[in-house]
Amino acid sequence: MSEHAIAVDHLSKSFGRNTKALDDVSITVDSGEMVALIGASGSGKSTLIRHIAGLVASDRETCCKVQVFGETVQSGGRISGDARQLRSRIGVIFQQFNLVNRLGLLTNVVIGVLGRIPTWRGTLGLFTKSEKRLAMEALARVGMDQYAGQRASTLSGGQQQRAAIARALVQQAEVLLADEPIASLDPESARRVMDALAEINREDGITVVVSLHQVAYAKKYCPRTIALRDGKVVFDGPSERLNTEFLRELYGADSEELIMDETMSKPGYQPDSEPKVSPEPTIRIPAHTPAIPAKQTVPAYAAE
Amino acid sequence: MADMTHSRLNPSQTGEAQLPERDVRKSTVTYLMWGVVALILMWAWEGAEMRPMALITDAANMREYAAGFFPPDFHFWDLFLEEMLVTIQIAIWGTVLAVILGIPFGILSSENVAPLWVYWPIRRLMDATRAINELVFAMLFVVAVGLGPFAGVMALFIHTTGVLAKLFSEAVEAIDPRPVEGIRATGATRIQEVIFGIIPQVMPLWISYSLYRFESNVRSATVVGLVGAGGIGVLLWEYIRGFYYGETAAVMIVIIVTVSLLDILSQRLRKMFV
Ligand SMILES: Nc1ncnc2c1ncn2[C@@H]1O[C@H](COP(=O)(O)OP(=O)(O)O)[C@@H](O)[C@H]1O
Numbered sequence: 001m002s003e004h005a006i007a008v009d010h011l012s013k014s015f016g017r018n019t020k021a022l023d024d025v026s027i028t029v030d031s032g033e034m035v036a037l038i039g040a041s042g043s044g045k046s047t048l049i050r051h052i053a054g055l056v057a058s059d060r061e062t063c064c065k066v067q068v069f070g071e072t073v074q075s076g077g078r079i080s081g082d083a084r085q086l087r088s089r090i091g092v093i094f095q096q097f098n099l100v101n102r103l104g105l106l107t108n109v110v111i112g113v114l115g116r117i118p119t120w121r122g123t124l125g126l127f128t129k130s131e132k133r134l135a136m137e138a139l140a141r142v143g144m145d146q147y148a149g150q151r152a153s154t155l156s157g158g159q160q161q162r163a164a165i166a167r168a169l170v171q172q173a174e175v176l177l178a179d180e181p182i183a184s185l186d187p188e189s190a191r192r193v194m195d196a197l198a199e200i201n202r203e204d205g206i207t208v209v210v211s212l213h214q215v216a217y218a219k220k221y222c223p224r225t226i227a228l229r230d231g232k233v234v235f236d237g238p239s240e241r242l243n244t245e246f247l248r249e250l251y252g253a254d255s256e257e258l259i260m261d262e263t264m265s266k267p268g269y270q271p272d273s274e275p276k277v278s279p280e281p282t283i284r285i286p287a288h289t290p291a292i293p294a295k296q297t298v299p300a301y302a303a304e
Numbered sequence: 305m306a307d308m309t310h311s312r313l314n315p316s317q318t319g320e321a322q323l324p325e326r327d328v329r330k331s332t333v334t335y336l337m338w339g340v341v342a343l344i345l346m347w348a349w350e351g352a353e354m355r356p357m358a359l360i361t362d363a364a365n366m367r368e369y370a371a372g373f374f375p376p377d378f379h380f381w382d383l384f385l386e387e388m389l390v391t392i393q394i395a396i397w398g399t400v401l402a403v404i405l406g407i408p409f410g411i412l413s414s415e416n417v418a419p420l421w422v423y424w425p426i427r428r429l430m431d432a433t434r435a436i437n438e439l440v441f442a443m444l445f446v447v448a449v450g451l452g453p454f455a456g457v458m459a460l461f462i463h464t465t466g467v468l469a470k471l472f473s474e475a476v477e478a479i480d481p482r483p484v485e486g487i488r489a490t491g492a493t494r495i496q497e498v499i500f501g502i503i504p505q506v507m508p509l510w511i512s513y514s515l516y517r518f519e520s521n522v523r524s525a526t527v528v529g530l531v532g533a534g535g536i537g538v539l540l541w542e543y544i545r546g547f548y549y550g551e552t553a554a555v556m557i558v559i560i561v562t563v564s565l566l567d568i569l570s571q572r573l574r575k576m577f578v
């Protein structure tokens with residue numbers, strides 16, 4: 001049974017009375033897989049990832065359960081007592097702001113060992129030479145070692161994301177959950193972040209679940225895609241099946257949000273310099289209009 | 305009624321801009337509020353026994369009194385400086401101890417760190433230390449630990465702990481929670497989350513608040529001396545009581561100059577951190 005890296009069983013999560021962010025989600029991910037999680041914004045990607053990481057508890061239904069490597073992260077709406085130990089085996093990368101701005105890059109990355117070393121030593125910030133060296137090696141692998149001495153706030157968005165991947169490497173995470181790690185990046189930075197994720201998946205055998213709202217990246221990097229819509233799994237299978245017609249079928253008008261970004265990864269496309277924010281789910285872009293980014297607002301709960 | 309208002313306010317019919325209708329209820333409330341304010345001022349005037357005319361009728365007296373302060377007598381300047389230094393030393397330790405205790409109390413009274421059953425009692429405790437003035441604590445400590453600077457240190461320390469805990473926790477409650485969650489996700493403990501996620505974010509503000517409190521503690525330290533808790537305040541009180549006006553003036557000048565210099569210095573330092 002415990003063959004699966006991730007096993008999510010009948011997971012539901014409601015916010016308030018009428019928002020079901022997750023609706024009876026059941027998925028399994030095997031060790032060593034690289035899986036894309038797609039869906040328009042508001043479809044529940046972040047919520048699912050935060051549940052797998054044990055950062056939020058599900059609804060209190062007895063059948064709700066999340067296991068990682070056969071160990072229970074949460075069940076029946078209760079986060080398990082040793083979730084902290086389990087968390088150290090699960091790396092999480094958020095859309096933005098993974099790093100503490102005022103700390104140096106090396107410190108931000110070496111923090112990854114906190115879950116593994118004696119508590120008193122971690123608390124006093126007494127990291128050994130070999131731990132720091134481990135952090136430097138991880139930074140080198142994502143091509144960031146030359147910035148080790150800089151404060152995190154001086155790095156670009158893509159560099160910060162790669163540093164977050166380095167932290168997960170230092171953590172020796174066996175599963176990496178990345179929540180829209182490239183959503184606010186230009187295509188070149190996005191490519192380097194996705195390359196880094198693919199590399200650690202391939203070379204270290206780390207299981208990667210990456211949420212995206214650009215289907216093009218899912219098809220390019222992940223053999224398997226899980227698609228969410230309104231908190232439900234509407235597709236789980238090979239990414240190559242995700243052509244435009246199929247996406248229209250799955251998402252209707254929302255599909256434009258997922259497809260339009262394909263144009264952005266084509267050469268010659270000039271990305272706007274401003275960070276892109278996912279449009280509100282209520283804003284529908286009519287089919288066949290040129291992909292003008294809609295007037296965008298950040299949802300109130302935007303702490304993703 | 306609703307229909308009438310609607311048609312009257314519809315600009316497309318009249319073609320000119322309309323002023324919003326005056327809300328009778330709202331303006332009545334406004335007038336009432338001004339009335340209450342006036343009543344409070346009158347009531348407080350009585351209680352405070354305000355007699356501004358005394359400033360004019362007693363003007364001659366006051367002129368004579370003020371003239372007594374001139375020229376300031378700096379004859380014992382070395383004693384003044386020595387006692388001024390003691391005052392600064394009181395302020396330094398009063399502030400340092402308050403920072404040391406203000407950090408844990410500040411963190412534990414933050415809603416985003418501690419649960420209700422922890423932060424609520426701690427906040428009330430801190431409220432209590434803030435509610436009571438340094439001078440009152442000074443009088444209590446003079447009795448408890450005897451006359452002298454240590455009573456002053458304790459008085460400043462207790463009061464300032466309450467102030468800093470509140471300021472520190474406000475900074476903690478305003479942090480960006482996302483990097484902290486990033487640290488939690490590595491399997492860090494709660495204390496490690498605070499140390500690596502919260503403290504770096506609030507450090508500049510904390511330093512600035514601590515320096516600011518040091519400034520005001522130098523001022524307070526002169527006052528706690530008045531009740532015998534050490535420093536230049538003791539001297540000042542002796543001179544005022546003994547009608548040594550020249551010396552009183554000189555001591556006040558020393559205080560003004562020192563406090564201003566320290567204010568400027570500490571403001572410079574604070575700018576470096578924010
Ligand atoms: N903390 C929260 N409070 C209230 N509603 C939330 C919260 N987090 C998510 N939601 C709601 O849950 C749904 C799914 O959100 P989310 O998981 O962030 O979607 P995605 O990451 O796919 O954009 C949305 O309708 C969102 O409004």
Ligand SMILES: [Mg+2]
Nearest residue numbers: 045046180304
């Ligand atoms: Mg999201």
